[in-house]
Amino acid sequence: MTDARATAPDDGLAARRAALHLIGQATGSQRLLSESIAAGALERLSPPDRARAQRLATQALRQLPRADRALKPFLAKQPPLAVRNALRLGAVEIMEGAAPHGVVNAMVQIIGHGKRTQSYKGLVNAVLRRLGDQDPQAWAKLPVPKLPNWLRGPMVAAWGRDAVAAMEAVQAEAPPLDLTAKGDPAALAERLGAELLPTGSLRLREAGQVSALPGFETGDWWVQDAAAAVAARVLDAQPGERVLDLCAAPGGKTMQIAAAGAEVTALDLSEARLGRLRENLDRTGLSARIVQGDALEFDEGGFDAILLDAPCSATGTIRRHPDLPHAKDGAEFGALIELQAEMIDHALGLLAPGGRLVFCTCSLLPDEGEVQVEEALARHPGLVNDRAALARPGIAEDWIGPEGLRLRPDFWADRGGMDGFFIACLRRPQTA
Ligand SMILES: C[S@@+](CC[C@H](N)C(=O)[O-])C[C@H]1O[C@@H](n2cnc3c(N)ncnc32)[C@H](O)[C@@H]1O
Numbered sequence: 344m345t346d347a348r349a350t351a352p353d354d355g356l357a358a359r360r361a362a363l364h365l366i367g368q369a370t371g372s373q374r375l376l377s378e379s380i381a382a383g384a385l386e387r388l389s390p391p392d393r394a395r396a397q398r399l400a401t402q403a404l405r406q407l408p409r410a411d412r413a414l415k416p417f418l419a420k421q422p423p424l425a426v427r428n429a430l431r432l433g434a435v436e437i438m439e440g441a442a443p444h445g446v447v448n449a450m451v452q453i454i455g456h457g458k459r460t461q462s463y464k465g466l467v468n469a470v471l472r473r474l475g476d477q478d479p480q481a482w483a484k485l486p487v488p489k490l491p492n493w494l495r496g497p498m499v500a501a502w503g504r505d506a507v508a509a510m511e512a513v514q515a516e517a518p519p520l521d522l523t524a525k526g527d528p529a530a531l532a533e534r535l536g537a538e539l540l541p542t543g544s545l546r547l548r549e550a551g552q553v554s555a556l557p558g559f560e561t562g563d564w565w566v567q568d569a570a571a572a573v574a575a576r577v578l579d580a581q582p583g584e585r586v587l588d589l590c591a592a593p594g595g596k597t598m599q600i601a602a603a604g605a606e607v608t609a610l611d612l613s614e615a616r617l618g619r620l621r622e623n624l625d626r627t628g629l630s631a632r633i634v635q636g637d638a639l640e641f642d643e644g645g646f647d648a649i650l651l652d653a654p655c656s657a658t659g660t661i662r663r664h665p666d667l668p669h670a671k672d673g674a675e676f677g678a679l680i681e682l683q684a685e686m687i688d689h690a691l692g693l694l695a696p697g698g699r700l701v702f703c704t705c706s707l708l709p710d711e712g713e714v715q716v717e718e719a720l721a722r723h724p725g726l727v728n729d730r731a732a733l734a735r736p737g738i739a740e741d742w743i744g745p746e747g748l749r750l751r752p753d754f755w756a757d758r759g760g761m762d763g764f765f766i767a768c769l770r771r772p773q774t775a
Pocket residue numbers: 589590591592593594595596597610611612613616636637638639652653654655
């Protein structure tokens with residue numbers, strides 16, 4: 344059955360309304376876009392509107408501080424959040440090149456529709472029209488959006504002001520699309536007209552619809568940030584090895600390990616995310632044993648290698664998830680850091696003697712990376728930090744620190760950056 348509301352052309356109203364819902368949830372209710380979407384926020388939309396709503400919300404959240412600056416001269420006082428967000432989304436769209444009249448009409452209609460917002464119709468109309476008369480160059484000259492203080496403080500303490508400013512500059516841009524090839528990356532790069540990155544990932548700047556790219560249906564590749572792909576390269580799974588992927592879903596790293604010919608067990612707590620892992624394995628024709636459960640309760644041992652891509656603050660992925668600084672406030676850091684340490688200890692106990700544990704997090708906070716390794720080495724006498732395993736093709740020597748490999752969004756800035764990651768390889772002694 345077709346839902347007429349989902350398919351009728353509406354000049355972008357449905358997509359904009361949904362985008363505003365997502366932005367409202369992130370800025371008003373501390374809900375990540377992924378959480379709102381999992382709760383059904385985009386269910387009623389057609390696939391193109393769904394993609395458009397997500398794109399609009401993501402771009403508006405990425406540029407929120409710029410939008411606020413551009414709007415400030417036109418607002419004597421702040422209107423309610425729903426109106427403010429409509430102005431923000433409208434400002435971002437107009438200043439980034441959308442036809443102003445279409446944006447103004449849509450926002451006026453949306454605001455005019457709500458009982459609590461309809462009295463702001465005139466304001467939205469006037470402000471967005473005046474923004475439409477602004478020089479688009481002025482937008483580009485606005486300062487790069489800064490991270491919120493709760494995150495900026497610890498990051499400046501860890502990496503210094505200049506490095507954080509460089510990361511913010513990368514985070515202000517829409518990221519490229521990175522792919523991992525199931526087979527030969529050079530041949531696939533040629534087929535797709537993609538850049539072959541030094542670490543072996545592929546990069547497309549203007550990808551369009553992912554599922555329309557050649558090789559999607561046949562499962563010749565999967566979407567995976569270049570930095571995320573390095574963790575499984577460090578693990579370097581060998582054909583026939585027994586490998587445990589402890590926090591596996593949605594399975595980017597599981598697929599790399601399976602493609603290397605290892606016997607992989609993919610475990611995750613989330614049944615919903617494991618559903619995505621199953622779809623990914625089906626599409627790529629790769630196989631893994633799938634286990635739903637808590638990593639801390641899994642007690643099958645004797646693995647040659649374990650990948651622990653632990654739950655973390657995800658602060659390394661802000662350029663792909665710009666909702667995070669708006670929806671979070673750092674309150675959960677402490678619990679995550681404790682969980683990561685428990686997971687490291689538990690995983691070490693599941694290794695065969697001489698086995699290796701690759702621990703990684705997509706975090707920019709040393710407490711979720713370097714400090715975890717330092718403390719694990721202190722807790723486990725005889726444990727070896729195998730830094731030689733980190734020297735993979737394309738990895739610059741100065742990215743490897745005493746505790747492990749630190750990847751940052753401002754690395755490869757001229758190529759479009761990369762996600763922030765920490766990766767270490769710990770070896771259990773032969774005799775424990
Ligand atoms: C960073 S994501 C993993 C990404 C995945 N390795 C990939 O490359 O696609 C962390 C995962 O840990 C899972 N997780 C969180 N707590 C867990 C637990 N106690 N046991 C097992 N998995 C857990 C989450 O459901 C989430 O899928």
